[in-house]
Structure formats: C-alpha cells, structure tokens
Amino acid sequence: MQLPALIKSPTDERDYRLIQLNNKLEVLCIHEADADQAAAAMSIHAGHFDDPQESQGLAHFLEHMLFLGTEGYPDPEAYQNFISTYGGHHNAWTGTEYTSFYFSIQHDQLDAALDRFARFFYQPLLAQEWVEKERQAVESEYRLKLNDELRRLYQVHKATANPAHPFSKFSVGNLTTLRDQKNLPLVQQLRAFFAEHYRSQRMRLVLAGPQSLDQLAQLAAAHFEPIQREDSPKQKLSEPLYLPEQLGVEMHVQPVKDARRLILSFPLPAIDNDYAYKTTSFIAHIIGYEGPASLYSALRQRDWVNSLSAGGGISGSNFKDFNINLQLTEEGLQHIDEIVRWVFAYIRLIAATGIDDWRYQERKQLVELNFRYHEPVRTVELASQLAVNAQHYKAEDVIYGDYRMDGLNKHKAREFLELLQPERLRMTIIHRALPTDKVTELYHTPYSIKPFSRSRLQLFKQEPADFSASLPSKNEFISGQLDAHPLEDSSSTSTNPKLFTINKALRIWHLQDPDFRQPKGHIYAGFLLPEVAQSAKNFANARLWCELILDELNERCYDAEIAGLHFNLYPQQRGVTLHIAGFSPAQVKLLEQVVECMRSLLPDPKRWQALRQKLISNWRSAHTHKPMNKLFAELNFYLQPGSFRMDELAVELKQTDFNSFEDITGQFFEQLNVDLLCHGDVPATAVDNIAQVLTDTFRLAEQAPLNAAIPPRMLTRGVCEQRAATSSHSDSALLWFVQGGNADIHEQAGFMLLNQFISPEIFNQLRTEQQLGYLVGSNYLPMQQVPGILMYVQSPTASVSKLRSCLASFAESFLTELPDFLAEGWTAAQQSLVRQLRDQDPNLRIRSQRLWSSITQFDHDFSRLEQLAQAVIDWQPKQMLDFARQNLRDNSAEIWLHTEAKPTERN
Incomplete structure (x- = not known):
C-alpha cells in the first residue's frame, strides 16, 4: 500500500x-x-x-x-x-x-x-x-x-x-x-x-x-515481510520524570576534568506534538542569542561566563527538559546566584515583550532557507536519519518535520515561559572543589542535592539592580530569495580549481562549482607562519590568539552566524587557517571583519585571562582521556614534527604573561605567505575582492613558500621501538604502528590494501572471539603521505603483556591465513578500495574539504586519489603476500605504545 x-x-x-x-x-x-x-x-x-x-x-x-x-x-x-x-x-x-x-x-x-x-x-x-x-x-x-x-x-x-x-x-x-x-x-x-x-x-x-x-x-x-506483526498498542508512559521534591533543587557534581559549568534545567511536557510549531526552539533561540546587548553579552562583560546555550536537554514521549548551559569563568563561580537572577530577569523580559510574530517569521525564514538549500548527505546518513524521523512525524513530514514552522502559538509560548520558574528549577553546578555527600553506584560520581531555601527562591525572582540585557533586534543578514550566480564558464565541467598567482606570497585556487548549484561557498585561507610550530610556547600562544579572535568576533558576527554564515580560525603545523562557510552573498564582508580583527587585535586583559585559563584547564585534563586517545596523541607527537603534548602546552601557556603573549603573537604577521581556496558560489569578482582585502591588510612576504611537507620521523627497519604513556583509566591499552619505507604511491596503495584484509580479521579475532575489549581495530594512517597501519586494543581485563602477546599471535595467524584471504577476497577488496577512492563528493562541504586537503598536501593538480586508485589496481596478490610478511614480520619499521591500567576498586 x-x-x-x-x-x-x-x-x-x-x-x-x-x-x-x-x-x-x-x-x-x-x-x-x-x-x-x-x-x-x-x-x-x-x-x-x-x-x-x-x-x-x-x-x-x-x-x-x-x-x-x-x-x-x-x-x-x-x-x-x-x-x-x-x-x-x-x-x-x-x-x-x-x-x-x-x-x-x-x-x-x-x-x-x-x-x-x-x-x-x-x-x-x-x-x-x-x-x-x-x-x-x-x-x-x-x-x-x-x-x-x-x-x-x-x-x-x-x-x-x-x-x-x-x-x-x-x-x-x-x-x-x-x-x-x-x-x-x-x-x-x-x-x-x-x-x-x-x-x-x-x-x-x-x-x-x-x-x-x-x-x-x-x-x-x-x-x-516475514517480520511478525503485533496488533496490541504499546503501553504509554504515565509516571512523571521528577517527583515534587526533586524540583527547586541545587545539585553539585564533581567532574573528572577541570570544569566549571552551570546547568539550569526546567521540566516541560513532551514536545512531540509541537514539532509543526517549534515553540521551545523559538524561545531557546532568544535566550541563547549571543549578539550585542544579549544576556550572554551582559554576563560575558562581567567576566562571569565563557559561553551560553539554551534548549538542549533530554526528551521523550512524556517529558522534556529545557536546559540553559553556561560555561563559567573562575569569577563566575563566585556569582552563581547573580547569574541565575539575570537569567530569570531575561525570561521575564521575553514573556513581557519578546513573543512577537516578526521574531518567529525571521526564524522561520532562516529555517526555510536551510531546508531549500540543505546540502545532500551520504546515502547511509540520510537513511538512518529518516528511519528515526519516521517514528516521530506524520508520513508527509518525514523529511520536512525537522524544518516545519507553521506559525507562532503565543498562548503556548507564554504557557511554556510560565513553567520556567525558580520553584521548578533543577540547578546543577559542576566543579571539582564543590562539597558533595553522595556517590552514584555505577559511575562513582560524587554529587549532592538539596532544596532551595525560601529566601533563595525569592532572591531569584528579584530583578538585578544593574540589569541591562535587551532582546535581539532585527537581523540585517537575513536575505529573502537567494540564488546561485550564473556559471561564468558554462561549458566547463571540471571540478578542479584553477590556480591564480597574484604575487609570490599569495596563491589563489578558484572553482565556481558546476555540480552543487547553491548560493553557498567555502573560503579557506592558510596563513603560512613557520614560527607557529617552532615551539610548544609559540603553538600554545597561537591557539590562545585564535580563541581571542573568535571570542572578539562572536558578538558582532553572531547575526551572520545564525543567518547561515560561519567561520573558524585554528593553528596547524604550517601556521594558521581561516575557514569561512555558508551562504555566499556576505562572505567577503565577513572576511573583511575577520582579517581586520586578526591584524589589529587588542585583547581585553580579563578575557585574555579567562580564555587562557580555559585552555590550560582543557590541556591539563588530557590525562583523563581514554587510554587509546592518549596513545593516538602520543604516536602523533613522537612521529610528527610540530606536534606537542597537551600537558606541555599547558605548562608553556601557564608561564606566559600578557606582555609575553603580545610579543610572541606580534611577530607572527610581520611577513607571511597565504594560500587561498575560493570554492562554490564564488564568482571571479568576489575572488578579486578577497585578494584585495588580503593584500591591503597584511604585509606579504617577498619569498614564495616552500612546496614541501615537513617529513615525519622515520622508524628504523628491524628495530622495535617501545614507549609508555600515563593514564588515569582502569583499562590497559596497546597500539602497534607499522610504518612504510617511503611516500611512494605504490607503497601507499599497498598499505591501504593490507588494511582492507587486516581490519575485519582483527575485529573478529580479538573483539568477537577473544573478547579482549570493546575498542579493537586497525586503521590505515599516513603521515605526510608516508603510509602506515596501526592496530590497537583497549581492555578492562587483560594486562599490557597479555595484549601484546595476543596482538603478536594475531599477526602470525593472519599471515598464515593470508593466502586464503587473498584467494577468496582479493578482487572484492581491490574493487571496494578503488570505489572508495573514486567516490563522488556528496556535497559542497566535503568537496571543499577534499580540495583544501589536496592543497595543503601539495597535490596541486588534485590527482592523488586517482593515482592511488590506479596504484591499487596495479597490485597483484603475490606482491601483497610478500609485502605483508615484510611489514608484519621480517623487517618491519614499528613502534609499540601502551598504557597500564590504573588499579580501581572494581579490578
């Protein structure tokens, strides 16, 4: 039917x-x-x-x-x-x-x-x-x-x-x-x-x-059709999520990591029947607004918060939690009650003057634009998403349900706001120094819960004397109908960018995409700054500098952000990368604001201190990461020049004062080279404008950049290196990395093919059969095109020596059975890998990522994937047998890394 x-x-x-x-x-x-x-x-x-x-x-x-x-x-x-x-x-x-x-x-x-x-x-x-x-x-x-x-x-x-x-x-x-x-x-x-x-x-x-x-x-x-039917309806949930005494409470939670969070949570009725109106989403948008004069802006100016978001929280068939999440500063921890008063004052302001049709229509217009120009996703992602949607939405809304906004129900909005009262608040404060008196059974989390006093409830209802937050104004970045620019060369079907060299220091790759005809684009600007990765001190300060830029621009660019225009700035091995993405009409304008801020940043000392402390806390918490993540990071640090341990970055940033920070980052932009990719709905005139912005803003170098990657550290064949990492986890973990001898395309194809056979077998033997642990597998891992394979296992029961014995035994049994694997599965594995390498880009974003990756890896004719596919085709089964024996047994270049389990009550 x-x-x-x-x-x-x-x-x-x-x-x-x-x-x-x-x-x-x-x-x-x-x-x-x-x-x-x-x-x-x-x-x-x-x-x-x-x-x-x-x-x-x-x-x-x-x-x-x-x-x-x-x-x-x-x-x-x-x-x-x-x-x-x-x-x-x-x-x-x-x-x-x-x-x-x-x-x-x-x-x-x-x-x-x-x-x-x-x-x-x-x-x-x-x-x-x-x-x-x-x-x-x-x-x-x-x-x-x-x-x-x-x-x-x-x-x-x-x-x-x-x-x-x-x-x-x-x-x-x-x-x-x-x-x-x-x-x-x-x-x-x-x-x-x-x-x-x-x-x-x-x-x-x-x-x-x-x-x-x-x-x-x-x-x-x-x-x-053989699946059995069941005509009886499923019993509906009837119990409330919370008992009366579990509302109007303050909870303390001690985290493993150094964290400072405040979660204000309010129970609501289920919202499934509101999907066509999205009332809670509309209110969450106003509370979580981060533009000028917003609640977030006011709290940030007082140095109380680093971030604010609203609307998240668990939901189900008879409940919904509406959460307001705040990342606190050290100062904010001392002003919890003042922050809560500000939040309730802002909620009252929304109830009094914020339930406006124009606000709802503005939000709806943005959602409709996103629906109209939604980027295609991979087939499996679409299938898995819609299978869940089909459980929640009417048949015709399985796709549209996520976007549908039929109109503002003012009565429902006010009903919803009435539920956001101090008496219904569940306030959770997360910090390691908080007093607690209970511990959860399964995850051993220290916590406490106690009701608010009457005087405190009354305090939360009082307007702060200096309350100054206001509701969002109309968003000037929201456009009406958007259409992609006509193709300037309609006869070209090439999906490779063309290179334009403006001068020795500025290279621009440009592609007006012929396939994804949407008014969206991606701009990647790689600022080549060798000083960034010369030391841990420089890299740590570059990361802080990027955070300060993002923080400085967040408020003034927030309207652009919610109108579908996004940007990010991050340090990497060769310098700093700026990425701008989204609807294309205002991209050049946003670029101008970002690069001007990059050139003239004068950070506020309070914000500098708050973001510095946030980074130090994050890096110091690295010891709490999963053991396997620790080993991946240690491998990268050991083999990849310009990589640094997180604890080292934390130490260097801790030792840096404000003046030193300005001295270090001030030298980054004395002279620089820029690699630029303009891709999507970006006409040539926009590219010219972008080039002009960059040449007007920065002092470009007189020398061309080096077209060579920094090679990884090469392991010695026949020498088995071993390293240990520290961990606070109760699991043991082992990682075995085998490195190729060079960056030759044939060598890369060989390691990719070898992993095709290793991957299912290592999972079946060590995970399914031997049950050593949940995290078991192998991956092809190239470093600057030098190929390699890593095999790993993390176990709650086995020691490192047991894991090593099992992994070595697996390698021997794999080599013994490999002739059979090759005879039975060579053609399928080879064809599968070739198909993956020749996969079509599913959307503009992934194509942009691929093109930028090619540029940063000096594949300037964008042919490496096809070369790899051809190299895979050229491999023969007999070659693979010899290749596997050479790299897994006879004369491998290998390193073993491990973490020992930390003793706990459970083990």
Whole structure:
C-alpha cells in the first residue's frame, strides 16, 4: 500500500515513496540516481526504557546479539565480513525509547546485504555460546566510559529523577545486570524481549540507492515481510520524570576534568506534538542569542561566563527538559546566584515583550532557507536519519518535520515561559572543589542535592539592580530569495580549481562549482607562519590568539552566524587557517571583519585571562582521556614534527604573561605567505575582492613558500621501538604502528590494501572471539603521505603483556591465513578500495574539504586519489603476500605504545 507523498526541498533531486507492506511495516524507498552506494536503516520503537527492572541494559545487549548470526547466516562474522568486503559500513545504537540499525554497501550488493540484514528482525540465532562472550563486550563498553563526563553526569541525573520512571534505569548494562535470573536464563530473557518488541508495526524501514523506486519496494517486500506483526498498542508512559521534591533543587557534581559549568534545567511536557510549531526552539533561540546587548553579552562583560546555550536537554514521549548551559569563568563561580537572577530577569523580559510574530517569521525564514538549500548527505546518513524521523512525524513530514514552522502559538509560548520558574528549577553546578555527600553506584560520581531555601527562591525572582540585557533586534543578514550566480564558464565541467598567482606570497585556487548549484561557498585561507610550530610556547600562544579572535568576533558576527554564515580560525603545523562557510552573498564582508580583527587585535586583559585559563584547564585534563586517545596523541607527537603534548602546552601557556603573549603573537604577521581556496558560489569578482582585502591588510612576504611537507620521523627497519604513556583509566591499552619505507604511491596503495584484509580479521579475532575489549581495530594512517597501519586494543581485563602477546599471535595467524584471504577476497577488496577512492563528493562541504586537503598536501593538480586508485589496481596478490610478511614480520619499521591500567576498586 502506498502512503502520502513526502514534502521535500525544491532542490532535492531524490525521489521518495512511502509504502506499507502486508505485515504493516512502513517502508520509505529513496531513489538517488547517482549514488555510489546503497543503504538501509531500521528503527525500532523499543529502547532501554523497555528493559525489565531486573535486567537493565537488555535492549542494548540484544542490539549486540543481533549481529552474531541468524538462522540463514549462522556464522557470527558473516554480516560484518560481507559489509566490509563490499566497501560498506554498519552500526547500531540503543536509545531511551528507540533502537536503530543501519548499513551502507556497494549498490550492486544491496539485495544480498538485505538478505543478511533483514533476518536480524525475524530469525536471529541468539545463540547461548555467544551470550557469555557478548556480556564481556558490554562490560567492556561500560568500563570504557567510567570516566566519561557525560555518562557520569547522566548517572547523577538518573539518581535524582523519579525512580519509578524508566529514565532512572541503567541503559548500558554490565555483568551484574545482565545475568541469568531465577528460572529464566539470560538467553530466554533476550528471546522474550525480542518477541515482545521487535514487531513490524513498531518498526520503520528506509531503503536508499540508485535502484528504481519499484525495485526498492520489491526488495522491501521480498526481505522484510516475514517480520511478525503485533496488533496490541504499546503501553504509554504515565509516571512523571521528577517527583515534587526533586524540583527547586541545587545539585553539585564533581567532574573528572577541570570544569566549571552551570546547568539550569526546567521540566516541560513532551514536545512531540509541537514539532509543526517549534515553540521551545523559538524561545531557546532568544535566550541563547549571543549578539550585542544579549544576556550572554551582559554576563560575558562581567567576566562571569565563557559561553551560553539554551534548549538542549533530554526528551521523550512524556517529558522534556529545557536546559540553559553556561560555561563559567573562575569569577563566575563566585556569582552563581547573580547569574541565575539575570537569567530569570531575561525570561521575564521575553514573556513581557519578546513573543512577537516578526521574531518567529525571521526564524522561520532562516529555517526555510536551510531546508531549500540543505546540502545532500551520504546515502547511509540520510537513511538512518529518516528511519528515526519516521517514528516521530506524520508520513508527509518525514523529511520536512525537522524544518516545519507553521506559525507562532503565543498562548503556548507564554504557557511554556510560565513553567520556567525558580520553584521548578533543577540547578546543577559542576566543579571539582564543590562539597558533595553522595556517590552514584555505577559511575562513582560524587554529587549532592538539596532544596532551595525560601529566601533563595525569592532572591531569584528579584530583578538585578544593574540589569541591562535587551532582546535581539532585527537581523540585517537575513536575505529573502537567494540564488546561485550564473556559471561564468558554462561549458566547463571540471571540478578542479584553477590556480591564480597574484604575487609570490599569495596563491589563489578558484572553482565556481558546476555540480552543487547553491548560493553557498567555502573560503579557506592558510596563513603560512613557520614560527607557529617552532615551539610548544609559540603553538600554545597561537591557539590562545585564535580563541581571542573568535571570542572578539562572536558578538558582532553572531547575526551572520545564525543567518547561515560561519567561520573558524585554528593553528596547524604550517601556521594558521581561516575557514569561512555558508551562504555566499556576505562572505567577503565577513572576511573583511575577520582579517581586520586578526591584524589589529587588542585583547581585553580579563578575557585574555579567562580564555587562557580555559585552555590550560582543557590541556591539563588530557590525562583523563581514554587510554587509546592518549596513545593516538602520543604516536602523533613522537612521529610528527610540530606536534606537542597537551600537558606541555599547558605548562608553556601557564608561564606566559600578557606582555609575553603580545610579543610572541606580534611577530607572527610581520611577513607571511597565504594560500587561498575560493570554492562554490564564488564568482571571479568576489575572488578579486578577497585578494584585495588580503593584500591591503597584511604585509606579504617577498619569498614564495616552500612546496614541501615537513617529513615525519622515520622508524628504523628491524628495530622495535617501545614507549609508555600515563593514564588515569582502569583499562590497559596497546597500539602497534607499522610504518612504510617511503611516500611512494605504490607503497601507499599497498598499505591501504593490507588494511582492507587486516581490519575485519582483527575485529573478529580479538573483539568477537577473544573478547579482549570493546575498542579493537586497525586503521590505515599516513603521515605526510608516508603510509602506515596501526592496530590497537583497549581492555578492562587483560594486562599490557597479555595484549601484546595476543596482538603478536594475531599477526602470525593472519599471515598464515593470508593466502586464503587473498584467494577468496582479493578482487572484492581491490574493487571496494578503488570505489572508495573514486567516490563522488556528496556535497559542497566535503568537496571543499577534499580540495583544501589536496592543497595543503601539495597535490596541486588534485590527482592523488586517482593515482592511488590506479596504484591499487596495479597490485597483484603475490606482491601483497610478500609485502605483508615484510611489514608484519621480517623487517618491519614499528613502534609499540601502551598504557597500564590504573588499579580501581572494581579490578
């Protein structure tokens, strides 16, 4: 049965059809004529809220188990290996009330992939032999994030919510919660949960690819009609998220990292029925506005906050938290109550004079522009997003629902604002020095909760004597109808930029894109400043300088930002990069403001101190990062010139005073070279204007830049290097990096191909079979075009010596089995890699990133990817066998890095 037509953007060239199968499963078919890959996604209206009280984490555990074999394909590696062989990607997640599975694949393999995927939902094995192993995987996933700040805060949230509401349940699961119950083994619990919840009417399927809509509909019917129906409706949530005594409270939370945050949270009714009006989003936009005279501006001028955002917070079928998040300064920590008074005064101001139709229409106009000119995403991203949307929106709004704004409901807006009262406030302060008297069970987070006194509630209702914030004015950056400029050379179909050399110091690459005909553009300006990466002191000060520029411009450019014009500034190995993106008409104007600020920055000492302290705190918290992230950073530091450890950057910035900062950064722009990419809807006249802005603003060097990358440190063949890193985590971690001998294109292709075979095998052996840990894998990792492969494992149970033994054994077994792998999978792996290298750019943003990456890597004819594809084609299986033995056993250039587990009560 065909369902109503979907509302789509006038610039969306895809075709859509919504159908219902005989078992009542709703399926969205998407025909994308030029897609390189096909994709499928399935969402299920079941999540951790549905876990039995005595088996918390069961929904998440079932998500894991569905990957481990079906009646038609009992091999637990069959699905993953098939997807990997044909250049695909797969994943899944379990949320509060929904679970989602998705994959991508070569489009000519969609039928075979669906035959494997669909069986998850009607004939999973749920084999006893894999239950115990996968319990260990879930335990590893839980242990992996014991120090994760969001998980630790989330657990405090659960501990201070209504224990009768399913939100309070433990969502991940571990060895304690996932176990046999009296008279009910865990495998039977899984089967019972599957039988109750994995039913066609609770599912939404999306199939997308270059196949016709009729073909996709036929595939859906052929593979998914065996899914069982369930006619009884799902029971609705009735318990409130919070009890009365859990409102009007102050909570303290001690983080692992050095953090200063204030979260003001208010409970609201569910907002699903408001999606066509987006009332909460409209209010959040006003509260979170960061332009001149805003609430944020006033608090920032008092040196109380570094950032402010509004509107986030958990939501579900019977609840919504409306959060106001503030990043505090050291000074702000001393003025919490004053900040809260300012927030409530601003809310009252909105209620009195801010509920205006013109504000809503302005917001709607921006949203409609974003809908009209929404950039295409990769096929699998679209499928996974729409499979979830289909659970929340009317059929015709599956795409448009995220953008729909039918009008301002003033009554609802005022009702909503009435709920933002001190008596309903849940205030959370996050800082390491706060007093606490409780600890959460699962993530061991110190916290406290206490009610506000009556006098404090009254204080929050009093207007600050110096209150000066005002509501946003009309946004002059919002345009009406936008259209792309006509192509200046309509006969050209080239997607490679042309190089214009203005002088020795300024090189401009320009491409008016012939494919993505939207009024959007990207400008990348690479300011080549060798001094930046000469020392940790210089790099730390360059990072602070970039933060000060962004901070200085945030307020005056905020209207441009919310009108779809974005910019970023960051230091890198060869200097500083400026990136401007978004709607093209005002890009040159924004560029002028940014480069003028770069040239003439006179930082306010208070803001300098606040942002300096923020960076130092962030860098000092590096020891709390996941062990594997620490090892990746250590590898980069050891092999890549111009890379620095975060603790080293923190020390250098701590030792820098204001005058030293001005001396160091003042020398950066004495003379410079600039590489510039102008791409998208950027006509030649705009390029001329940009060049003029740069030559007028900066003193350009008289020498041309060096066209050579700084080579990485080369490891010595036959020498096994070893390094250790420190970590505060309870997991051990090991990383093994094997480096190529040179940057030759043939060598690069060889390492890429080798990783195609290693990647699925290392996951299957060390993760699925041996259950060493949740984080296991391999990656192709080039450094300045010198190729390499890294293999890694992080484990909550095994020592570093055990991990090394297992990884070495894996390498030996892999080399033993490689002849069979090559005989069975060479052609598929080779073709898959060539397809990836020749993948079409899905949108303007990704094409711009690729072009800029080519420029920064001195691939100025933009041919490296095609050269790599051809080099992959030239490789033969016999060569690969010798190549693998040479690099994994005989005479490798290798380094092993590790972190030891920090002892905890649990281990």
